[in-house]
Amino acid sequence: MTSSRFHSISPFLGTDDLPATLAFYQEKLGFDLAWEWGSPLEVAAVCRDQVEITLTCRSDAKPGGTSRLYISIDAIDDYHAHLQHTGVAIDVGIADRPYGMRDFSVADPAGNVLTFGQPQPQAQPAC
Numbered sequence: 001m002t003s004s005r006f007h008s009i010s011p012f013l014g015t016d017d018l019p020a021t022l023a024f025y026q027e028k029l030g031f032d033l034a035w036e037w038g039s040p041l042e043v044a045a046v047c048r049d050q051v052e053i054t055l056t057c058r059s060d061a062k063p064g065g066t067s068r069l070y071i072s073i074d075a076i077d078d079y080h081a082h083l084q085h086t087g088v089a090i091d092v093g094i095a096d097r098p099y100g101m102r103d104f105s106v107a108d109p110a111g112n113v114l115t116f117g118q119p120q121p122q123a124q125p126a127c
Contacts, residue, residue: 010045010052010053010054011053011054011067011069012054012055012056013053013054013055013056013067013069013108013110013112014056014057014066014067014110014112015055015056015057015108015109015110015112016057016110017057017109017110018041018042018044018055018056018057019041020109021055021108021109021110022036022044022046022055024108024109025046025053025055025108026046027086028083028086028087028088029048029083029088029106029114030048030082031046031047031048031053032046032047032048033045033046034046034047034052041057042056042057043055043056043057044056051071053069066111066112067112067113068112068113068114068115069112069113069114069115070103070115070117071114071115071116071117072117072118072119073116073117073118074118075118076094076102076103076104076116076117076118077094077102079116080094080104080116083106088106089106089107090104090105090106091105091106091107091113092104092105092115096120097120100119100120101117101118101119101120102117102118102119102120103115103116103117103118104116
């Protein structure tokens with residue numbers, strides 16, 4: 001059997017207001033528009049580095065606002081400060097967690113929760 005290799009994941013998140021959700025991802029979270037489809041607009045994707053998220057308001061993608069994503073990033077304190085500066089509500093404050101990550105959470109306008117995390121530096125042995 002040939003071993004399958006996974007390359008990336010592109011989750012679909014539902015929303016009831018695609019223009020407002022797109023604006024949040026672009027203007028507040030710093031994502032770029034990757035593509036959009038439909039007239040009126042039904043589906044669009046945003047991307048940042050190697051992360052792509054598809055947003056949809058199609059009737060077959062209901063209900064919106066029920067998803068949770070964990071996104072691994074670098075320079076988490078800088079990104080957290082940027083989001084605070086742009087007025088993004090931080091739902092779970094930034095902190096070092098007992099599971100070895102430094103993370104925080106925000107919710108998009110549809111209620112989808114995005115947690116951004118960075119591994120904590122490993123504690124150095126005393127000897």
